[in-house]
Every structure is written in structure tokens, then in C-alpha cells.
Amino acid sequence: MTHPFVHPYVPNTAPESRQAMLDAVGAASVEEFYADVPADLRLGRDLDLPEPLIAEQDLVRHVGGLLRRNRAVEPGRLFLGAGTYNHAVPAVVDEVINRSEFLTAYAGEPYEDHGRFQALFQYQSLMGELLNLDVVNVPTYDGYQAAATALAMATRITGRRGIVLVSDAHPDKLSKVRDYLLPVADLTIVPTVDGVADVAAAAALIGVDTAAVWVETPSFHGALETAVRELADAAHAAGAVLVAGTDPIGLGVLASPADHGADIVHGDIQSLGLHPWFGGAHGGFIAVRDDTRFVMEMPSRLFGLESTDVPGEYGFGDVAYDRTSFAVREEGKEWVGTAAALWGIAAGVYLALMGPQGMAELGDTLMSRTAYARQALTALPGVEAADGAIHFREFVLDLSAASLTAPELVAALRARGFEPGLALDDMRLLVCVTEQNTQTDIDDLAAAFGAALKENAR
Template sequence: MSKNPSFIHPYIPNSASAVEQDMLQEVSESAAENLYKVIPHQLKLNRKLELPEPFLSEYELKKHVQSILDKNKSCEEYVSFLGAGCWPHYVPSVCDEVNNRAEFLTAYWGDTYSDFGKWQAMFEYQSMMGELLDMEVVSTPTYDWSSAVSSALMMSARITGRSEALVISTTSAERLMHMHNFCHEKLQINLIQHHSDTGLMDLQDLKNKVSSNTAAVYFENPGFLGFMEPQGKQIAEIAHAAGALVVVGVDPSSLGIMAPPISYGADIVCGDAQPFGNHMNYGGGVCGFIATRDEERFVAEYPTLLISIVAGKTEKEWGFGQCTHDRTSYVRRDLSPDFIGTSQWLCAITAAVYLSLMGPAGMKELGEGIMRRCAYAMKKIKDIDGVDVPLSASPHFKEFIVNFDATGKSVAEINKGLLDRGIFGGKDLSREFPDLGQSALYCVTEIHTKDDVENLVKALKEVLE
């Protein structure tokens, strides 16, 4: 802040002294500091923040911020093989055109008569996601996959009255952390082991651990490490025999070629719609979802809003609005058994645009293209001396593990060398999955060309020399 007490900051509202005094008089206080007297003295900084002088020119401020942003290495400039929950996909121009419309972009929240078209767009999103998932009910968006699966597990606990969830051990550390933090008062999260040679769930370990206290069994298909889980039906049978629900996490971009989880016994399906027309960016672009059958025991436990359709007073006119609103966390607040905060409505509307463009044939073409590219990349990388692609016998979708133990180099060293060559390498798994050694999770999608893969192989060979 300026040292001049009469200074009026152009970016801080109500910073004029006269305006501040009027506001203080309105609340019967003599100084702004009095508003914070409830905060214990030992928690206060008790000095001014050491801040630089403000930029008073909008141009200077914009130039300064741009200089900070220019330090970033964009996926527009570099080729990225980094996925692990937020993947590089092609975004059709019409997705940005629609989500930049003012009625969508600026409408954080509103009601039936103020959000013109927004609720209909959300209903269309739910409908198309429901068709893709073969589920009748789909939530409005949660923040991301992690929040979706945590709420899905909490739903299972309330439906079954049980207090344990069994989760496959190949789940990402981020999702596991979210589950533990979000569910700890109601659910104990216990891991089911996987076979080290295939990555698939150890069914015997599941049988040993599932019990009358198990609310849900959670696994992902395709899994976080990229391989597909062909044992879905057996997992569901074991879980259902014990009275537990089956929660499946899925990358929805795989559903053009893979059977939806409901076909092998899933009760609740969750995941992230980020692949559908949403750009990658810091903390955003993600869009979690929860889906179930249209049964009261499930619908009654959704912590999210649900948008439905109803006939209007005029023939052939329809209205869109919230349904079962009275039991949502938004209404029940402190009495709610579960809470969904910030939603990703704009990302969901964008996903609806993408799905409407693609249709079933487009989704099939997308899935087939990704699988072909993924298989090609796995084969080419495996041919590099000293490099291994574990679990390569299993079918993979989009992602796969690359192990560098025999090269004597760490993933961190290799990724630095790739970055110097204009390539983002795979996610370093050495901390999250130490049993995998110096391994990275590589991602290949429809945006990666044959030349991209061959340039990656060439760069890896150079870095490993």
C-alpha cells in the first residue's frame, strides 16, 4: 500500500477514507481494526505486510502479471505425455465459443428465471452423460474425480449403514488422501492388494477382507496406472454377496469402446469429465460426476444438486429446475450428512457441447484412436535398451508405466532432459508407488501423432546415453 494516508487504491473498493468512515459509522465502530477483535492477539501478525508498492497503471500491472505467466511452459509450446488425472485432449473450437457466452461464463449461480439456458444445458449434460454411462441419474458436477469418489463412498455408507470401504491399492495418492480426509469420521478406508505382475485386483485378498461391515468396494477401470480390469464381474459378485455396494471409477473417454461399469455390476459410478472439451489449467478444467440407477435409495443420498425437466403450462413447452432439492447439502447445511461445495458447472456445460458434437460414433472413434496410439507408444518405448514397460501384456487405455531402473537414471533426471528437448515426460511414480522403482506414468491420447511418439523415443535415447 502507499505510504500516503490519503491514497485511494484503484483496485481496492471502498478505500477512500470518507467512504470507510461512513461504513464504520453504519456498524457503530470507530476503527476497522475493531472488526477483528475476536481474533486472539497471538494469532495476529501485529505489523504491516512487507509488500511492494502497488502498480497504479493497469498497463504496468498487466505487463508484470504477463511476465510471471511467461515463465510457464505451456502444452501449446511443448509436447506433453503427462496425464495422471488431467489429460491432454483436443478441444474443438465450438466448445470455447459456447462456454464463453455471457449467460454461461458469468452466471456463477442463480435461479430458474435468471439463469437463462443454464439449467437446460445442465440437464442436457446429465442426459448425455447418463446415456454414455447407461445410468439414469447423473449429478451436477462435483469439483473433481477425488471429490466425486469420496462422496460416492459416503453415499454407500449411508445406504448400507456400514463403516468400512475397501479400495484398490493402485488408486492414486491424491484420491486416497481425499478419501481419508473427507470420509474419516464415517468410514475406515482399507486397501485391497493387487498382483504385482498384472496390476489386477487380488480377488483372494478381497474375499479375505470383505465383511458385514463393508459399505463399498471401490476400483477403477481403466485403473490409474492405465491397464484395464477384466475382473469387474467377479469383484461385484464378491462385494454383493457380502451386502456391499460396488463403486467404480471410470475415465468416461474410454466408454466409446469399453462396456459401462453398470454392465459388470457397478452400483455407483464416478469419474471426471475433463477429457470432454475442457482445457488443462492450474487446478481447473476438471469436472467430477456421480451416477446411479434411478432408485430412491440412491437418489435420496446424492449430496449434489440434480436438474430435472417438467411440462410447462403451455403445451409443448418445458421447464428445467432443481429436483429433490430439500435433501441436498445446500438446503440442509449443518444438518447435511455430506457436503458438495464449489461445482464445475461451466466445465459440465462444455462437456455437454463436446458430447453433442461427438455422438456415439465419435466416441468410438476417439477410444479406438487412443488405444492404437497407446499400444504403438508402448511398443516403441519398450524397444529402447534398458527401458521396460511393465504390465504390457494387459490391455491399456491412454496411460502406461515406463520403468527406467536398468538405465541407472532417475525419473527426475530423465524428465529434466526431456524438458530441455521440449517434451513433458510422464508422472514420476517413485514416491507414490516405491515398489515400481524408477517408473513414470506416460499418457498418449488422440492428439499425439506418430511423429510425436517417435520424437519422444529419440529424445529418451539421447537422455539415456
């Protein structure tokens, strides 16, 4: 007799449990849950999974073997960025967010979680000061989601569909934005010139159907946009808004896009006290002025000061809660699910610890080491800068005239203990420098670069 398979670690595989669940929802089979999924998108067979390991010790050994396949790279030899960055994380950040009263992704439940509300209010306030804007949301999933939501907000604010992208955006972020905005927006990409926006070409495309001009500074390639004001003026003249993506780690020395006319600023807080853990801990921020037209289009939770029944006392709680999908459910303008609130608290601790002077010193360090690394690497035979823009933390090397392609160079440097960057294609390498990379580390990278190129000279 063949017995039905019951997985040792998945209780609902037991036939009686599965049937009870189906009975509870009134379904005849699991297939009913997938009725809306086209047949050509379904696998049509069971997943090809290994037999389960019944003994716990065998499972522990198996997982341990998988984990041992990972190779760690010394922080000073890691020059890989492309959206997740190896910035230093002060020990106090991990200490605070591992406390039991904070250790959850959720933002807190009304009427009972005022300590978490206060911590996130402080995060919002610190971010607002850094971005020079009034209102900042409780972090959403990640920076990609923040970008998509910021642009969706622009379509609702203006009642238009057109989005004009003028920067080199991260391809994964661009993919997210395309998917998210497909029902409500049309995206036009203006190719950059020498790494930055082609203002004249962008201006020619901005018109009565434009909801937003989207600029990324720094861009995916690390280029700093120098024409944000001109782009904002062109957008505003057409009745559109300027939506700017940025990384807050540089705003101790760089002006916020808001200072040059950006209406909505978005980005990721991973660089602010969050580890790069196997792809990173990420949280997206969206920031606007204290303007009802913009604030009421923000779908994320906002925490603010609230008065109590006792004169002189105040607490912390949701602001304009009725604009969220939590309050109005399917009538919400945009759905928001699980927050990345814990990362907001981490970023708040980081910013409070660094302070204005610490952020300025960090920004100076990042700018100077980026320039030093770019100069050191482009001094090598066959290695050139891909553009003439000013760069922050990342830059692209053109290897068209080098003795190795970008993937070959990455492989050669990995054999020497370095993670030299991301190969964008055969001829371009994206290199990242953080405060974890000292001048000596950069010199070591340049020496390893030179040795690899010399050994493979054609």
C-alpha cells in the first residue's frame, strides 16, 4: 500500500490537514486557488526537490555544507557595489535593533507601540533634515519600490501618464518601475551624454502629457547630476514634477536634490547602518515638502506627534492614516504591505551617532577615495574612464583597449583575493569604493589590476 507523502517540516502536507484547510475555505482542490494563472505559465508537475532529510542532525549537516560554499572577501578587498554597499556599521546599530522591543519588520500596532513609533518618528526627522524636506515615510520594501511609488505618486498628482527618465538607472530598478507603472504610466528614456543628463534632449520631450522627469543622482554608474535645477525648471514649466533618486550617504557634502527643485526624493537606506548581507538589508524612503497635494498621495505610514487628553503631554502615532490602504483597504490609492521599519530604526541610530559632522567627514572621504581610485586605475595600460562626469563612490572603467575583457578581469582578480567590481558587459567594469577601502587597499587593487593585465598582454 502506498501512503501519501507527508513532509516532516511542512505540517499542511498531511492529507487530513490539507482537507481541513480546503473545507474551511470552501474549495474542492488547491487548483482553484490558481484559476487566474494562465495554463502556459504553470509548471504542470511537482517541483524537482530532493528527498527530505528526516533526522535533524542530517539536515543541519546538509545546510552547513551549503553555507561553507560561500567565500568571504576582506572588506578592504571588496570593490563591488551596484546597489548594495559595504559601508561600515557601528556596533551600537546592531545592539539597538536586536533588542526585543524593536526586532520585527513591522511598524507597530496603534495604541500599544509608542516606543517604536517614537523611534521611527526620530528616523523620519533625521532623514528630513538630511534631505532638506519636511515629510519622510516609514521605510517601504526597498529603494526600487520607493522609486516606483514616487513615480506613481507623480501620475496621481498631475493626472498624466508620461515619465521621462534622464539618468542611467539601475537595470533592476528600471525593471521594477516598468512592471509597477505599466497600468498607469508610459516611460521614455533619454540617453545620457558623457554620463549625465542630456538636458536639451530631455526638454524637447517634456510636454503636456509629462507627469514626471526622473533623475538619479548618483546614477547607477555613480555619476553626479549637475543639471537638476535646469531639469526641475523644465518639468515645472510643463506642469510636471521632478522625481529624484539619491543615496543619503553622500548628503553630508552633496546638496539634496530638493535644494535644486526636486519635488519628490526617493532612495534606499541600505548605506545608513545596514549590512550588505548576501544582497543587503534594504529599505526605501520617499520624501516630500509639507504640501497636502503631495503628502496625501504617499501610501506609506507616517508617524508624528499627537496631543493627549492631558494638557502638556503628547505621544506618537499615525498621521493622515485615512490615506493608507490599511485604513481604506481596496479603496486605497496604492497598496502598502509589510514595512521595513526595523531598518528605519537602524538608519535612525546610524544618523544620530554620525551627526552632521560625521556625515560630512564620511562624504569627503567617499569623494576623495573615489577620485583617487579612478585616477589610479585609469593610469593602467588600456584602462580608461567611461565618461567625464564627477563620480561618487562608483565609476565605470572602459576596457576596450585592455588585454582582458571585464569578465576575464573579474575572474583574474578573484583568484588574487579581490572582488573588483561588476562586469556590465565585455568592455565595462563598474567599480565601487567605500570608506572601508583605504588608500593602501586601492593601491593593492591597482597593483593586482596591473599584474593581471600584464600577464595577459596580447
